[in-house]
Structure formats: structure tokens, C-alpha cells
Amino acid sequence: MKHIYLDHAATTPVSKDVFDAMQPYFREKYGNPSSIYKLGQEAKSAVEHAREEVADMLGAKPREIIFTSGATESNNLALKGVAFYWSQNLKKKPHIIISSIEHHSVLDTAEYLEKNFGFEVTKLPVSKEGIVDPTDLESVIKDNTVIVSVMYGNNEVGSIQPIKELGEVIKRVNAKRVRPLQNNGKSHDFEHENSLQGSDPCSQPIVFHTDAVQAFQYLDCDVKGLGVDMLSLTGHKFYGPKGVGLLYVKSGTKFLSQQQGGAQERGLRAGTENVPYIVGMAKAMSDTRKQLTISKQQIADLRDYLVKRIAAEIPDVVLTGPEIGKKRLPHIASFIFKKIEGESILINLDLLGIAASSGSACTSGSLASSHVLTAMGYDDLLAHGSIRFSLGKMNSKEEIDEMMKHLPQIVEKLRGMSPIK
Amino acid sequence: MSDMYSKKVMDHFQNPRNVGEIKDASGVGEKGNPTCGDIMKMYIKVGKKNGKEIIEDIRFQTFGCGAAVATSSMITEMVKGKTLEEAEKISNAQVAEALGGLPPIKMHCSNLAANALQDAITNYRDNLGTK
Ligand SMILES: Cc1ncc(COP(=O)(O)O)c(C=O)c1O
Ligand code: FES
Numbered sequence: 001m002k003h004i005y006l007d008h009a010a011t012t013p014v015s016k017d018v019f020d021a022m023q024p025y026f027r028e029k030y031g032n033p034s035s036i037y038k039l040g041q042e043a044k045s046a047v048e049h050a051r052e053e054v055a056d057m058l059g060a061k062p063r064e065i066i067f068t069s070g071a072t073e074s075n076n077l078a079l080k081g082v083a084f085y086w087s088q089n090l091k092k093k094p095h096i097i098i099s100s101i102e103h104h105s106v107l108d109t110a111e112y113l114e115k116n117f118g119f120e121v122t123k124l125p126v127s128k129e130g131i132v133d134p135t136d137l138e139s140v141i142k143d144n145t146v147i148v149s150v151m152y153g154n155n156e157v158g159s160i161q162p163i164k165e166l167g168e169v170i171k172r173v174n175a176k177r178v179r180p181l182q183n184n185g186k187s188h189d190f191e192h193e194n195s196l197q198g199s200d201p202c203s204q205p206i207v208f209h210t211d212a213v214q215a216f217q218y219l220d221c222d223v224k225g226l227g228v229d230m231l232s233l234t235g236h237k238f239y240g241p242k243g244v245g246l247l248y249v250k251s252g253t254k255f256l257s258q259q260q261g262g263a264q265e266r267g268l269r270a271g272t273e274n275v276p277y278i279v280g281m282a283k284a285m286s287d288t289r290k291q292l293t294i295s296k297q298q299i300a301d302l303r304d305y306l307v308k309r310i311a312a313e314i315p316d317v318v319l320t321g322p323e324i325g326k327k328r329l330p331h332i333a334s335f336i337f338k339k340i341e342g343e344s345i346l347i348n349l350d351l352l353g354i355a356a357s358s359g360s361a362c363t364s365g366s367l368a369s370s371h372v373l374t375a376m377g378y379d380d381l382l383a384h385g386s387i388r389f390s391l392g393k394m395n396s397k398e399e400i401d402e403m404m405k406h407l408p409q410i411v412e413k414l415r416g417m418s419p420i421k
Numbered sequence: 422m423s424d425m426y427s428k429k430v431m432d433h434f435q436n437p438r439n440v441g442e443i444k445d446a447s448g449v450g451e452k453g454n455p456t457c458g459d460i461m462k463m464y465i466k467v468g469k470k471n472g473k474e475i476i477e478d479i480r481f482q483t484f485g486c487g488a489a490v491a492t493s494s495m496i497t498e499m500v501k502g503k504t505l506e507e508a509e510k511i512s513n514a515q516v517a518e519a520l521g522g523l524p525p526i527k528m529h530c531s532n533l534a535a536n537a538l539q540d541a542i543t544n545y546r547d548n549l550g551t552k
Contacts, residue, residue, distance in 0.1 A: 339484065340484065341459060341484050341485055341486055341489075343486040343487055344434075344485075344486060344487055344490060347426075347434065347487045351431075351435070369457075369458060380458045381458070381460075381484070384457075384458060384459070384484075416440070417437065417440050417441075417482055417483055417490070418482060418483070418484050419451070419460055419461070419462035419482035419483065419484055420460065420484050
């Protein structure tokens with residue numbers, strides 16, 4: 001059976017070039033970067049070279065990059081690191097603002113902090129298209145707000161968030177609230193000491209974090225252009241390996257390290273560096289950047305073809321997220337097939353060797369309907385019938401044609417079994 | 422994903438038995454699943470055999486996952502021709518077992534089929550009472 005893979009927002013295969021770049025670091029150049037002899041220093045220089053490369057692509061300084069085990073860890077580190085730092089330095093409990101359509105690694109982290117530590121959490125609403133309104137952000141910022149986390153591109157419906165505009169709102173608030181810093185030379189560096197002089201509630205600058213996991217391969221991710229203080233990435237969404245990621249942290253941003261142990265990553269993330277994977281992620285990122293314009297157009301064209309065919313050949317379908325051509329990632333197209341449930345469609349596709357997903361990959365094992373679609377105003381029944389197709393550079397028009405030979409019948413068959421009229 | 426289910430489940434999922442509605446049903450049951458929000462509808466046609474009420478015909482419709490489809494298909498096979506008393510006694514666990522097991526996260530789906538059937542039987546008896 002030929003395999004048709006339409007789930008690139010879940011993960012992508014490691015490219016041949018990335019695989020080749022990683023190889024030497026398993027069996028030949030296997031040293032520990034903390035070791036002082038040649039083998040160790042070789043590994044260290046590979047990690048530092050990767051750091052320079054990725055920093056350059058993000059418009060950051062190498063020392064602003066922390067390698068992690070993936071975006072889940074990066075998102076946890078961002079939210080917990082900042083919130084815990086300020087929980088010791090503010091009179092009130094810290095307040096965290098996220099959007100209501102974040103990935104579970106942000107959403108659940110915020111809810112964990114709320115439930116177990118009594119931190120305040122506000123979730124920004126989104127429009128029917130799945131987009132946050134910057135004026136809403138302005139109205140929910142409070143004295144004790146310490147971090148705002150809004151994703152760059154949504155993984156379920158592909159909506160792009162107005163990161164720049166949100167950043168400007170935060171900058172305006174910060175300009176009013178931050179008193180001139182005592183220039184003790186430390187303020188331009190990460191600080192993870194536990195005390196802060198003169199910590200009245202309104203002196204802390206709000207940290208702006210974005211999860212750019214789905215956006216990196218298609219959108220400009222220059223951190224200065226975006227105006228973010230923290231940015232998360234994971235290796236495997238752009239033909240790099242799984243289990244490696246990074247967190248950009250702007251110099252001077254205050255947060256507490258969440259993992260204690262060795263002095264790796266300048267003491268901010270303990271644990272022996274995953275050398276081959278870090279090398280692989282850097283290679284995948286630079287390959288992605290080189291192909292950006294070609295692959296973006298190619299994938300958007302294929303997506304448009306898929307959307308057109310589904311709209312023409314299947315009745316009662318809704319394309320979720322922004323209209324085509326508007327504020328939307330090129331690789332994701334999610335649809336609600338009315339009156340039927342997502343998993344049944346997926347199993348039928350799977351039996352034909354076609355891989356797609358319902359909502360996000362992580363939630364297809366769970367029962368709750370998508371929090372993203374619910375936040376966008378779809379009722380539970382509709383939110384249950386959602387299927388996400390996400391395209392990659394290896395997909396072809398022929399594969400879409402093949403899938404479309406079956407999808408209309410699958411939908412018709414399942415609708416024939418549905419009690420919903 | 423299809424690997425998550427047993428062969429028997431997949432068979433019932435791909436070729437569900439007794440799908441549809443019964444226009445002149447003696448009883449109709451409908452249940453929503455509180456865990457996942459899915460919906461199941463059961464139609465029964467009750468007849469008499471040796472003086473006992475039996476399920477002569479049964480149909481289902483579902484807005485549910487693969488396990489919901491398979492369990493409802495399975496239960497319709499299990500109760501067809503049985504007396505109402507026998508049909509009522511069939512438990513979710515029995516249905517799951519007849520299917521060669523369900524993944525733990527999907528056990529609640531089998532409730533949907535059994536509850537909708539019980540609801541249909543209750544509905545039939547209520548209808549009798551009002552006649
Ligand atoms: C938007 C977004 N954020 C975070 C993650 C988590 O990445 P990982 O599972 O690699 O940690 C994913 C994908 O799984 C994602 O799509
Ligand atoms: S998940 Fe809803 S019936 Fe199975």
C-alpha cells in the first residue's frame with residue numbers, strides 16, 4: 001500500500017542532509033562538550049557552531065539561545081521560569097496571559113501554575129478565524145502581569161497571530177512601568193538570583209513569549225522584528241529530529257532555571273547537550289531558510305488545490321481558520337465535516353494508507369473536543385468533526401487526487417450512519 | 422490508528438451490522454456520551470415469541486468514534502432475537518469482550534451502545550403504558 005502522509009504539522013521525516021550531518025556525532029565525534037580534551041572540545045565546537053547558526057537565523061546573539069529537548073520543554077521553561085522568578089519578587093501572585101488557542105504545552109503549563117500555585121491566568125479570546133485582537137491584550141494586563149505567551153502560528157487551524165502588534169502593546173506598557181534600572185552591570189545579562197531591589201508590584205517588565213513551532217519554516221522569525229523576548233522552536237517540524245528544541249531568551253530577561261545539575265547552557269538548562277540532535281536541528285533550520293520562498297509557494301498552491309476540491313466535492317464542509325490568502329500558514333488546512341465525527345474519518349483514511357489528524361496530534365488520543373475550535377466559537381458537535389491536513393515538501397498533486405478518490409465516499413458513508421439530521 | 426483496535430472491532434467498524442433507522446419502531450433510545458459528547462440512537466422493533474417479548478429487529482445510528490460504531494454494531498448482533506429481559510442484562514463489559522477488548526480510553530464508548538439500548542427498551546415500555 002502506498003503511503004500518503006498529510007500530517008506535517010504533527011511531525012516531518014528527517015531529511016537525508018540532516019541525517020548525514022548528524023551521523024558523525026554518534027560514533028566518531030561522540031565526546032561530551034564539557035570535557036576538556038580534544039574529543040570533548042570537538043563536540044563543544046559543534047554545539048557552539050550550531051548555536052551561532054540558529055542565533056543568526058533568528059537575529060539573536062548566540063548567548064541568547066538555550067537548547068532544550070523540544071518546544072514542550074521550551075514552553076514550560078518560559079512560563080514557569082518567568083512566573084516562578086517573579087513569584088518571589090512581587091507582593092501579589094504573578095499573572096500570566098496566554099491565548100485560548102495555545103498548544104497544550106503552554107495551556108496546560110499555565111493551568112498547572114494556576115491550580116497548584118495560585119497564579120492568575122487570563123486566556124485571550126480569539127475571533128471566529130482564530131486570531132487574537134491586540135486591543136483585548138491591552139485590557140487584560142494587570143499590575144502583576146509577568147508574561148504574555150501567544151503562539152505565532154496555530155497548529156490546528158493555521159491562523160497567524162499579530163505578534164508584532166501584541167509586542168507593541170507590551171512595549172507601551174513596559175515603557176510606563178519599568179523604572180530606569182540601576183546600572184549595576186548585571187541588568188544586561190540573565191539573572192537568576194532570587195532577590196530584586198525595589199520590587200514594588202509595577203516595576204517588572206512584562207516578558208513576551210511566542211511559540212513559533214509551526215511558523216518557523218514559513219514566516220520571518222527575526223526576534224527583533226517580532227518584538228519578542230522569548231521564542232520556542234522544536235526540531236522535528238521542519239525535517240529535523242524529534243526531541244530537540246530551543247528557547248530564545250533576550251538578554252536581561254529575568255527567569256529561573258527549571259532544571260538543576262551541570263553548568264550546561266550557561267547554567268540555565270542543566271544536562272549533557274544532545275550534540276547530534278542540536279547539530280541536526282541547526283542544519284534543518286538553515287536548509288529550511290534557504291528554501292523558504294520556493295517551498296512556501298509550492299505548498300500554498302497544493303493547499304489551495306486541496307481546499308478547492310474538498311469544497312467542490314463534499315457538501316456541508318467548513319474550512320476553519322482565516323480565509324485562504326489571509327493570515328494563515330500555508331501548510332495547514334482543517335475542515336469540519338458536519339454531522340460526523342473525526343476519528344471515524346481518520347480510521348477510514350488510515351485503512352487506505354492516508355495519514356491525517358484530528359485537531360492536534362497530541363489530542364487525537366483524548367476525548368475532549370478541540371479547545372481551539374471551541375475558543376473559535378464552534379459548538380461541541382462541530383468541534384468533534386474536524387480533520388486537519390498538513391502538507392509538506394514531498395506531497396504532490398497526485399497524492400491529493402488519490403485521497404480525493406476516497407474522501408467523498410467516506411464522508412457519505414459516515415453521514416449515512418449519523419443520527420444528526 | 423486502526424492498529425489501536427482489535428481485528429473484530431475493525432471488522433464491525435468497516436462493515437457495521439444493522440445500521441439505520443426503523444420507521445415504525447416500538448422503541449427509540451438516544452444517549453449522549455457525557456465523556457466525549459458523542460451521540461447514539463437505537464431503534465427496536467418488539468415482537469412476541471412463545472409468549473415472550475423479543476427484539477425482532479434493531480438498528481442504530483451514531484455520531485461517535487470507531488469504538489462507538491463497533492460496539493453498537495456488536496450489541497445489535499448480540500440482542501437480535503433475544504427477549505427484552507435478556508437484552509437488558511447485556512453489560513458494556515460483555516460487549517467489549519465479544520469484540521476482543523477495547524483500548525482502556527475507549528471503554529466508555531461501549532456504555533453508549535448499551536445505554537441507548539436500555540433507553541430504547543424503557544421507551545418501548547413507556548409507550549405500552551400510555552396505549
Ligand atoms: C504549536 C506547537 N507547540 C509546541 C509543540 C510541541 O513540540 P514538541 O512535542 O516537539 O515538544 C508542537 C508540536 O507538537 C506544536 O505544534
Ligand atoms: S470517543 Fe465518543 S463514543 Fe468513543
